[in-house]
Amino acid sequence: MLYLYLALGIALLGGLLYWLLIITEGTYLGTRVVIFLYDLVATRYDGIKKLVPAYESFFLGAPLVRALGGNPDPLVLDVASGTGRLAQALFAEPGFTGKVVGVDHSRRMLSEALRALRKRAGERLFLIVQDAAALGFQDAAFDCVTCLEALEFMGNPKRVIDEMVRVLKPGGVLLLSNRVGKDAWAFPGRMCGRGRLEGYLRQLGLEDVHGERWQVHYDLVWAYKPE
């Protein structure tokens, strides 16, 4: 009987650790753990993701350029920019003539972004180590703010969204990802699953809020700040 309880205890502990460290990537253990884990995998991150440039253009680069249409020199903020995925998608678009500011708490993820983008982006890319929950920019500074595959790893996603909306110009475009799909239930309190994120954005007064299917685990959510 003792062995049975012992085996049960070990299985429960293993399951808990798997949920805390692998599925939810440390988010319920605090920002430091999340960033420690991203620092750890930074050099392998792009290899694990295996992004396809054509999809990146179809879902991110091209629609963003269209959304920023009339603006000849847009300033884009990518929050939790990681290894520079969004900047790569934008700089690959011939129609994108603006600048990108990437903010991430993981120094090593940003080092990878710098390595990948230094030549192509030149003076049009700025990378800053910063916590997404306290963006060091003035109000209404950016024409576009994005945050992809990251909100569910933040201790207080609402605060991060409030910050992103604060630094967005009136008329500016907000593009977020929303964790959906089978494992969304594993992120309690992180606004995952269809509808919650969209509801919060509408509550903040954003306009034309709409979700779009993107990947197995993520939808894209578009919204605009009223003029």
Ligand SMILES: C[S@@+](CC[C@H](N)C(=O)[O-])C[C@H]1O[C@@H](n2cnc3c(N)ncnc32)[C@H](O)[C@@H]1O
């Ligand atoms: C799954 S990666 C996504 C990176 C990139 N947006 C992409 O789509 O490839 C999540 C990123 O969020 C960053 N991150 C997590 N918590 C953060 C926080 N509180 N402030 C800033 N960045 C954070 C991590 O360092 C990591 O680079």
